[in-house]
Structures are given as structure tokens and as C-alpha cells.
Amino acid sequence: MKNYFYGIDVLRFLAAFLVAGFHLGYLNDIADFTPVWLVTWFGWIGVEVFFVISGFVIANSANGKTPAQFLRGRALRLYPAVWFCATLTLIVRSFSETDLLPAYLRSIMLIPKGPWIDDVYWTLAVEVGFYCLVFLLLLARMFSQLSRAALALTLFSSISLIILATKYGPVGLVERGNVLLARHGCFFALGAWIWISTTRRLLPWERIALTVAIVACIGEIYLRGREFLPAGKMEWMLSPVVVWFAAVACIFIFSRPGKPISEAASRRIRTLGLMTYPLYLVHHIVGLTIERHFLFAGKWFALVVSVLSAIAISWIVCALWEPSIKRLMRRDWNFTHTS
Template sequence: MTASATPGQVVGLDLLRLAAALLVTIYHLTYLEWADPHQRGSAAAAPFLAYVGWTPWVDTGWVGVQIFFVISGFVIAYTANGRSPSAFVRSRVLRLLPGIWICATLSLVPLLLAGSPLTETIQRYLLSLVIFPTGPWVASSYWTLPVEVAFYALMFLVLCRDRFDRLERVVLVLGGMSTALWIAMLAFPAGEAGDLVTRLATHRLPKQFLLQHGCFFAVGSMIWILREKGPSRVRILALALFAGAGMVQIASEAHQAGAWASLPMSALPAEAAYLLALLFVAASLRWNVAAHHWLGPRAAVVRAMGLMTYPLYLLHQPIGIPLSAWQLRAGVPPTLALLVSVAVIAFFSWVVAMHIEPLVRAWLAPKLQALDRRLPAQWSWAGRPTRPLSGTADGVARA
């Protein structure tokens, strides 16, 4: 089947998004609430001690974020290819902001009911609405959004230079810088050099410049480039190096998380989940046409599940944590409490994704287009399609 005849939706990526969101959700609802040293021993943490026995199975669910970054690297490379800078910005604004505005607003209710100070809550709310890089936000999971925006900004700069046909070089630099950091982590475990590398690997500022997580975006983007242009030694080697750097980052994060919580944490489950996710991405792309033929009209249901993951990610802490705490205090068995919480979050996420977000996007889209029309004449280049990265591999399907 030719590229043009291939379905645009990669159903496997929608399913992987959902799996990654559930990993993070279960991690927060079963482990972090009692393991967080800032509230360990408090009344808020007490109900979640019911999940202590689940620790070996849930304590590395944060790896869902790294999986999200890989998917984002693939999807953003695909959606930016050949677009004008202004069209790319519009698409990202319409994808990110309506969900944040809706979910942050919904999050106000449980925060205020829990007794959060009004001034502090309003501050968190406003900073969440604009994706302020350093927070504080209405939920700690919002930290990934500024990292995503940094990757979008890099793609925007490439489009502004009308050099998307040279995306491969940009990805090699991005992934190479991040890989160099994680190689240095292995090479300098101690001493002054080790202290410097550790600061780079843990500090907030390098995170905003993609130094820590750039390898994951690079993995996703390189997978897309391989599909578009076919394999080469450089591409395969780069993909292997970037994926290996991701393994080191995951091991480092597990070590840091264990030290932070003063609890033993093995990186093996997170690394296994990451490798399985990469294999699942490859399988999803290889058999996407067959998956569409098998699913038929049900592919739309899978697409809805993929769209739900964004509000699910944004709502699972503000809604899921107080709901779980209430159930556990009432004596609901831990497994049932978790299932009920996830079901309620999923319901709200479906309502947001299927009914509210489309309305907000429909309201916002013409306003963004109107801004485009007001661009000064000297900025007319911003509205012109850019040179795409042209595929050369026979039969390679687009996402």
C-alpha cells in the first residue's frame, strides 16, 4: 500500500498513549501519595498506606512520561512536516490550551473543597493556564507541559528557517546533546565532574532546554525519519544510541526517586516498560494497515481513547487523589477504590475530550486565524508552507 493510501491514524499509538497515561495515574494514586517524604506520616497520606504492598508493581509508573515524550517526538515530526510556522503554532495551541483551560478549571473545585488557600489556588490556576515553566501548577504532573512546549519551540524554529528538510540534522544534535549528558553520568559517577553532571541531570533549567529528556523526543523523531527516508547506518546507530541514553536516564531517575523517598527502587520494571513501548511503536507502525482492516469502524473508538489521555493526565491528580482518599477512609477495598477512581477520571476525560474541548477549539480557531491575517507583510513567510522532509523509502506509510 502506498503512503497516500495508508490510514492517517496509527491505532497502536493511541493505545500506547492510554497505557502511558494509566501508568502515571496508577503511580500517583497508589504509590506517590504515601511515599512522598513531604507528606509521609500525615493524615493525607494515611489512607494510601493500603497500597504499600503494591510498591514493586507501581513505584516506577512515572516511566509513562518518557513514553509520552517518545510518542510526541514521532507525532510532532509528522505533523510539522511541510507546514507553515503559523499553521504549526495554531495546531499546537489548539491541541494544548483548551484542554489545560478546561481541566485546570475543573481542578479548582476539589482543590478548594480540600481547603487549599484561595490566593495560592488562584496563583496555581493562573500559572497553569499559561503553562508557566516553573509553576506552581494545580497538579505536579503539569511539569511535563513546559518540556513539551520546548520541543514544539525547537520545531517552530526549524520551520521558521524553512529547513524542515534538514530535520534529521536537528534531531541528531538534540539527541546527541542529551546522549552526551547520560554518557557523562556513567563516566563521572563522583568527584567535581560528577557533581556538575548530576546538577545538569537533575536541575530544572537543563530540563527546560531538553538536555535531560531530549533523547526521548529524538527517538520518536528518528523513528519517523526512518519511516520517511528509509534505514541507513547513521540513522540506525543514532536511534540505538538515543534509546540507550533513555535507558540511562530511566535508571538515573529511579535512583533519584528512591533516594528522594528513602525507599528502595529498582529501575528494571521502568526500563522493561520503556523497551516494550518502543517495540510496540515499531509493531504499531508495521501493522497499522492490518489493524485498521481488523478494527474497521472501531478504530474511531480507539481514536477517542487516544484523545482522552490528555485530559486524563491533567485530571488524574486533582480528581483522583481526593476521590481515592475518600473511598479508602470509608473502608472501600483498595483495588475497588482504584478502579472506581480511574473510571470516574476516565468519564470526566471522555466528556472533556469529546464534548467540551471541541467547543473551545471551535471558538478559538477563528481567532487564531484572524491573528494570522494581521501579520505584517514582512512576516508573510510565516504563513507559507516550508520545504518538507521528503520520503524516499518505498511503501513507507505516514502516521
């Protein structure tokens, strides 16, 4: 049975909450939420936290799996929620837009090239890129060489970020290379390094590679931060770096053995972890739509209602929808395997 890291699930939910705050309380034209910009403008850092967590969690879940088992586990985790959330987003957008079917189909099939039914799905293309890398390692029976793959990913992403920062080289390829992990590979590599450190002591060259990955991640955060930083607020740039650093420190701490918790607390925390993915998928377009419809009661009330609604929908997905769909998928797979 795989190790389960409770603290990381809590951290994952908080990261999703940060992203929701960013879209609903900063990056929108619905209302002026300037008073809370100090804590909402850097909510995009939740995505960078997600990527580090994915590097750690996927390495842990892939360890000891066959390629088929790995793919099955990823399908069970990703598809049921995206089918529900993409359909809900399609319904919401259909009231004011047309010609949404191609984007919807790309979304429910997790095609790594957009446009998708919601712009936030771009991160799934990045995730799929890392899944492909891990799958290839499993297929080649080289998962034990994960450290070398993490090194290659660290170097590739670092060079890509240098190209992006200096504007010298194939900048367009780096900017469009989500599935190739050109820009974000350093985050997944860092997560993989942290996981490897839970299985054995890192070698000197691995510790150096981990340090390079951290520096590359900070560089990417700086480049991303410049895109969203409010005008004249350069002093705010430190905030996302500090929050991300704190999150990475928590991942490292939570990955170590801790005190056992009660079964009730375990269930609640696992539910939070399962809610993270649908919360991320529905908070943007669905959340903004809810926020817009409650503006009549005041912008702060609308903001709170939109966030709470997104959380409620995510609970419905993980507690009611996903278990039923997963049972059907498992039953179909078992039938196929025994036919």
C-alpha cells in the first residue's frame, strides 16, 4: 500500500483556494477588489505549488506500478471529475456563447492542446507532459533511474527559462511548450527530488541538482509574477516567492513520518485532497458567473458566495459523482480483462 501524506492534501487544497482567490478576487472585471489585492494578486502561485506536489505524488504513486496500472490510476483520478466540471462549464457558457463543442471535447478527452472549455485547463497539459515522462520510464523499466530523469528535466527547464528571460533563442517554443515541460519542468523535478529524498539519502550531485531546480523555480515565479504584478507594486514581488518557499518546506516536512491521526480526521483530510481537482476546474468560469449574479447583494457578498459555491460543487463531485463513475470504470475494466 502506498504511503499517504495527509499534510500534502491539506496543502493542495490551500493551493487551490489561492488560485480561486486570484481569479475571483483579483483577475476579473466584475468588481473592484483592490482592498484584498495584497493577498489575492499572487494566488497564481498555487499552480506552481500544484506542480511540485504532482512531482512528489506521481513519483510516489508510480513506484512499483506497471505502465498499465499507472495509466489506469491516472485515468481514474482525472477523467470522472473533468467530465462533470467541463460539462457544467459548457452549460454555463452556453447561455451566452456558441461553437463550444470542439473546446468541450478537447477538455473531456484531456487533449493537451487547447483551446479548452476553460483557460485553467492549460495546467492539465503540463501535468500530462509529466505523466508521459513517468509512463515512459515505467515502460522502459527504468523507474529506478528517476533521479537521472529529474536531472535532465531540471537542466532542460533551467535552459528554457534562461531563453525566456533573455529572449535569446526559441522563445516561442518555450512559451508554447507546456506539454514539453519547458517552462514548468523544474517544479516537477523538485517534487521528484523531494520524493527520492524520502527513499534514501541524496547523493552530492543530486543535492546540487535539487538546488538548481529551486533556483530555476524561483526564476519562473519571478517571470510569472511580472505578468500579474499590480502597477507600481514591485515590493509585492517577494510575496509569491515566500509563499511558494513555505509550501515547499511544508511538502518536505509532510513527506516525513509523523504522528498517526484518527480515522475521522483521515477521512476529512482525504476529502479535502479529493476536492482540490474539481475546485480548480470549476472555480474560474463557473465561479465568476456566480459572482456576477450575486453582485446585487454587494461585491464582497458575491465574492464569498462564489468561493463557497465552488467549494460546494467540488464536494459534490468528489463525494457523490466520482465514486459512482469510478465504480463503473473499474467494473468495465475488470470485464475487459476477464473477457
